[in-house]
Amino acid sequence: MDIRFSAAEEAFRADARAWLEANVPRGPRPAGVDLRERRDYDLAWQRRMFEGGWAGISWPREYGGRGASLMEQVIWYEEYARAGAPEITTTFVGLNHAGPTLIACGSEEQKAYHLPRILRGDVVWCQGFSEPNAGSDLASLQTRAVFDGAELVVSGQKIWTSFGNVAEFQELLVRTDPEAPRHRGISWVICAMDSPGIDIR
Incomplete structure (x- = not known):
């Protein structure tokens, strides 16, 4: 070589x-x-x-x-x-997780809004993967998300969310198809950290 x-x-x-x-x-x-x-x-x-x-x-x-x-x-x-x-x-998740995910899978509208803000250092992202009863075993995550009209309603709890208290956005993994096998039916969601109902402890 x-x-x-x-x-x-x-x-x-x-x-x-x-x-x-x-x-x-x-x-x-x-x-x-x-x-x-x-x-x-x-x-x-x-x-x-x-x-x-x-x-x-x-x-x-x-x-x-x-x-x-x-x-x-x-x-x-x-x-x-x-x-x-x-x-x-504090910029790691945005640059190395959320940004590349949006580049690969995001809509043009999502890319246009989020990517420049990540690159410019306008925002911080955190990661919402691990859970109290699942740890880092993503196949066992229990946070649910269901559509109520045009809104996605999320219910659940996340842990080990570094910089969650200083972040504007979270890359959030939720279970959207509870009937699917454990390792499927999981969706990646852009979650604004100032959304109603979020309690950061």
Whole structure:
């Protein structure tokens, strides 16, 4: 296997290294339990990457990403680590879960609304997968969702929802077909965290 980098890939590395050296925040990242302070820091860094053209490097260009190849992504993360760039936490779910899911399966309206906001660092997403009686066994999840006219009514409980108290949206897994086998009948739902009835503890 030839894993030598091409001239174009080395040029990509040089660009990434130069940008990171010039832009990585030099001060310490907020520590402790103040998640809003950490959120503000992470979103400011996300905005800086967006303005520099380095946000969503694996996302297709048509959705605002860099369109980087797999090797370019490897190079980017090598340089990112070398530069001591901030660990991605509060923006992780939006960039690496919700965004790619919307790119693959979302409607054009959903893509147009959500993808730019994720890339620009306007919003935080959290993950609503695990449940008290199921843990991370998604085949055992019990949160239900049924349509009431044009509205989807969700009933259930989620746990281990990191950053749920500072997020605008949640990628929520719900059971929409209780008659289906355990590993089927599950839907991925965009849930606004300010929706009526949500209780964050």
